[in-house]
Amino acid sequence: DQQVKQNSPSLSVQEGRISILNCDYTNSMFDYFLWYKKYPAEGPTFLISISSIKDKNEDGRFTVFLNKSAKHLSLHIVPSQPGDSAVYFCAASASLDRDDKIIFGKGTRLHILP
Amino acid sequence: GAGVSQSPSNKVTEKGKDVELRCDPISGHTALYWYRQSLGQGLEFLIYFQGNSAPDKSGLPSDRFSAERTGGSVSTLTIQRTQQEDSAVYLCASSLDRVNSPLHFGNGTRLTVT
Numbered sequence: 305d306q307q308v309k310q311n312s313p314s315l316s317v318q319e320g321r322i323s324i325l326n327c328d329y330t331n332s333m334f335d336y337f338l339w340y341k342k343y344p345a346e347g348p349t350f351l352i353s354i355s356s357i358k359d360k361n362e363d364g365r366f367t368v369f370l371n372k373s374a375k376h377l378s379l380h381i382v383p384s385q386p387g388d389s390a391v392y393f394c395a396a397s398a399s400l401d402r403d404d405k406i407i408f409g410k411g412t413r414l415h416i417l418p
Numbered sequence: 419g420a421g422v423s424q425s426p427s428n429k430v431t432e433k434g435k436d437v438e439l440r441c442d443p444i445s446g447h448t449a450l451y452w453y454r455q456s457l458g459q460g461l462e463f464l465i466y467f468q469g470n471s472a473p474d475k476s477g478l479p480s481d482r483f484s485a486e487r488t489g490g491s492v493s494t495l496t497i498q499r500t501q502q503e504d505s506a507v508y509l510c511a512s513s514l515d516r517v518n519s520p521l522h523f524g525n526g527t528r529l530t531v532t
Contacts, residue, residue: 310460336518347422347509347523348461355518393461399518405474406451406521410460 310409323381327394334396342391422524439495443512456506500531
């Protein structure tokens with residue numbers, strides 16, 4: 305049973321435009337959400353996180369939005385740059401639960417087109 | 419500062435052999451995770467160590483897989499009697515012992531079972 309779902313395996317966006325990556329989750333106990341970026345042959349690197357007490361968190365070109373009622377979060381990258389081409393993973397955990405491990409989605413491959 | 423270190427970076431082994439994969443977490447990080455990424459797949463949770471608590475082994479795919487963490491630091495993931503379906507990149511990550519702390523990943527060990 306997949307608790308964190310990234311339904312788009314890939315996404316292509318023109319350089320300079322906004323990239324929007326989506327993620328859905330099923331576990332209502334999740335209260336901490338993260339986005340990671342992964343280049344080939346490297347480990348994932350942390351991008352941005354959000355706690356369930358917020359609905360938006362911004363860090364430079366990256367903004368994460370959380371809609372708790374819809375169990376949905378999204379990562380916005382604006383403006384998109386060539387170096388943003390990578391696989392993006394959404395992750396979640398239930399920090400107040402005994403089962404507080406971090407669960408990842410399957411990832412979305414983002415291609416930034418010149 | 420030093421990040422999460424994994425060794426070896428690549429391992430080729432024959433079907434039926436045992437392998438050991440090593441992870442050195444960031445100093446002071448008490449949470450340690452093992453994930454694996456098979457070709458074209460997302461990050462699959464394997465096992466999670468948190469401080470002195472009993473590890474969460476719920477993601478281990480079979481009893482051929484085991485992991486230990488000695489002295490609350492270095493961890494070893496052991497796969498006995500390897501099978502071709504074990505071929506994947508095995509990723510280790512660590513985090514500080516506090517709620518809502520992001521994971522820091524190593525670059526992984528690429529395991530190929532021939």
